[in-house]
Amino acid sequence: MLTQLDGILGRRGMSSPIEWSSPGAARGRGALLVAAHRDQEIVRNPHLTEDWAASAVRAPNLLAAVQAVLGPDVAVENTFLVAKWPGKAFQIPWHQDGIDARLELDPERSVSAWLAVTDATEANGCLEVAQGSQSAGYLPVEKEPANGTGRGRADQAVGFTPETTITVPLRAGCAVLMDSRLVHRSATNTSSGARIGLNVRYTAPGGIVRRDPKSPSVVPISGTGWQSGRTRERRAPL
Ligand SMILES: O=C(O)CCC(=O)C(=O)O
Structure with missing residues (x-):
């Protein structure tokens, strides 16, 4: 059966490139971030604290692509x-963005x-994504061991062996939209410059199946459904 996600994101489970900024503005932001966050590998939830990130998650082309998948109510x-x-x-x-030790998102x-934010190259x-991997659904996850360095952004997809993978180089200012179950990873930077990217999880009303109660709330960015009481999270067995 062809679902809405198949229709927008295709059998590969992704759509790219989507422009969220001009290349020049993105590279300029990248240079500022290099100066501001030197040697810091993970900055959590910058959309709550940094104006540029709050704007980036609402960039018109990107939001339109997200709304084409999720409908008008987006957070x-x-x-x-x-x-x-x-x-x-x-x-x-290797990991899937829609599931980790803290939460599970409804992939629909x-x-x-x-x-x-900077150019992203091989x-x-x-x-690097495993195309079509979303069709197998969520995999068991294992929390990446904390090593005190701020690393370990993603919990790992346990037992995942990729069959078809592609790298996704992107010019600064471009984005890739991915099914929440799409398995992906990234390798070490072997170039002479910094590589900076912003990962965003978007959800529609009722999209959070399970979450750690200590997590920050969702931030609605479009639509009117967020006032209607449909924001409640659904609880489901793991
Ligand atoms: O920035 C990267 O290299 C990968 C980030 C990622 O996959 C994630 O944050 O889920």
């Missing part, structure tokens, strides 16, 4: 700024995006 559940610094080993393991009511650790 941001979570963002991560991920910086890969030259000369520092930092790879993100959620979608994730990865926004290139040399500097762009995303």
Whole structure:
């Protein structure tokens, strides 16, 4: 059966590139972030604290693409700024954005995006995705061991062996939209410059199946359904 997600994101489970900024403005922001966050690898939820990130998650082309998948009522559940610094080993393991130790998102009511702030290339650790992997559903997850460095952005998809993978290089200012179940990872930056990207989890009303009660609330960014009481999270057995 062809679902709405198949229709928009296709059998590959992704759509790219979607422009969220001009390349020049994104690269300029990247330079500022390099200065501001030097050597910090993960910045959690910058859409709550940094104006540029609050604007980026609402960028018109990107929001239109998200609304085409989710409908008019869209909220941001979570963002991560991920910086890969030259000369520092930092790879993100195979994982799915819609499930981790803290939460599970309904894949029919959620979608994730990865926004290139700097250019993302194979040399500097762009995303690598297992196309079509969303069709197998969510995999068991294992929490990545904390190592005290701020690394370990993603909980790992346990036992995942990719069959078909592609790298997703993106020019600064472009984004990829992904099914929440699409398995992806990224390698260490082996270039001489920093690589910075923003990961965004979008959700529609009722899209959060389970979450850690300590997590910040969702931030509605479009639609009127958020006032109607349909924001309640659904509880489901793991
Ligand atoms: O920025 C990266 O290299 C990967 C980020 C990612 O996959 C995530 O945050 O879920």
